[in-house]
Amino acid sequence: MNKQAEDTSQPPTPAENNADPPEDDGNKGKQGGLFDKMTIFFAALGLIAALALTTQRGSDVVVESLTDSVFLAIGLLPQIAVGLFLASLVSVMVPKDTVGKWLGQNSGLKGLIGATIIGAIMPGGPFASFPLALAFIAAGADIGCMIAFLLAWATIGLNRLLVWEAPFMGFDFSMLRFFCSLPAPIIAGFAARWLVRRFPSIRPDIG
Amino acid sequence: MSLGFYILAAFSLVLLAVLAQRSPGKIPEVFRASGRQIRPLLIRLPVAVIAAGLLGALLPSSLIAELLGRDTGLIGMATATAIGALLPGGPFVSFPLALLVWQGGAGEAQMVALLTSWSILGLHRVMVYELPILGGRFVATRLLASWYLPPLVGLLALLVILSGAVGDSRDHIPDSPAMTEEAQPESSS
Numbered sequence: 001m002n003k004q005a006e007d008t009s010q011p012p013t014p015a016e017n018n019a020d021p022p023e024d025d026g027n028k029g030k031q032g033g034l035f036d037k038m039t040i041f042f043a044a045l046g047l048i049a050a051l052a053l054t055t056q057r058g059s060d061v062v063v064e065s066l067t068d069s070v071f072l073a074i075g076l077l078p079q080i081a082v083g084l085f086l087a088s089l090v091s092v093m094v095p096k097d098t099v100g101k102w103l104g105q106n107s108g109l110k111g112l113i114g115a116t117i118i119g120a121i122m123p124g125g126p127f128a129s130f131p132l133a134l135a136f137i138a139a140g141a142d143i144g145c146m147i148a149f150l151l152a153w154a155t156i157g158l159n160r161l162l163v164w165e166a167p168f169m170g171f172d173f174s175m176l177r178f179f180c181s182l183p184a185p186i187i188a189g190f191a192a193r194w195l196v197r198r199f200p201s202i203r204p205d206i207g
Numbered sequence: 208m209s210l211g212f213y214i215l216a217a218f219s220l221v222l223l224a225v226l227a228q229r230s231p232g233k234i235p236e237v238f239r240a241s242g243r244q245i246r247p248l249l250i251r252l253p254v255a256v257i258a259a260g261l262l263g264a265l266l267p268s269s270l271i272a273e274l275l276g277r278d279t280g281l282i283g284m285a286t287a288t289a290i291g292a293l294l295p296g297g298p299f300v301s302f303p304l305a306l307l308v309w310q311g312g313a314g315e316a317q318m319v320a321l322l323t324s325w326s327i328l329g330l331h332r333v334m335v336y337e338l339p340i341l342g343g344r345f346v347a348t349r350l351l352a353s354w355y356l357p358p359l360v361g362l363l364a365l366l367v368i369l370s371g372a373v374g375d376s377r378d379h380i381p382d383s384p385a386m387t388e389e390a391q392p393e394s395s396s
Contacts (some may be wrong), residue, residue: 077252125211184360195352
């Protein structure tokens, strides 16, 4: 898809001017220093949970959870790095007007279905899907499409279905859940479009 | 590290090669953009992972199956949705837990609602990834647009089951822990 996008955009405009502006605008403002409000919120939440856990199940459980989390976080960082790198590549290589045309505000049902298909077949965990959604939004994608993309990746993602759900829950159950969830991304996409039209103040400050 | 991770890493390298051939001048920008985006996450993400882990450890897993029996109807769907949203961790934690709950006597349709809720509303993923990367307004919009979907999908599954289109899929529950051990090394997706 990316290759195609590059190809079609090359003749009319020198792609140089296309990819740069969203990149720069998209990431200012939202990200402060290393210790911002969100980090402090998480730290406070963790502290409260740790206190509750200590009184409920003792401090050993807290230490165990902390050790697990530290190892998990160390394992996650390289994955996040790859995800953000891929997202940056996509946002530099895929020009804004192409994304806007296929996944923009006026892409209608076609855009939502396209985003749903991309989400369902995309491999990889949340380390890739969320940065990619950010990159697409910065490149002109509509919030409805990106919510459809994220929901499709989360609920009808083929990768997780085959690797996790089918082995654990059985094939029949997985198929039942898959087919019942099929309309969910489209419904959420339409709902999100309606929400940002009806209440413009909640429109995300990205891109 | 998962298969998906390697696929995406390989895909990134291919894209990088294409970019190097077409417009090598833009490569520094790719690295600059990635660096700029990962810097704020270096502290935020580990703190979020720790907080989510501690919250997950507070979850009483034994009680859950009782609340999600086959005859629990609408209340069961709502309960399943709430519990699914609170299920901790990625698939490597959630699916073993879900299997435990299912074996404990929860109904299929309730399990459909629970797993759909875990995937759509999962608080853990919202905290660790979505909020730090996409910001509060995006998260608010997405949750407002999708909070009602898990019970809806669960009810749809209930209708399908009641219509007799699907047999009792519980026959397929793997009942030995060996299954769990087999699936573990496949790691996260």
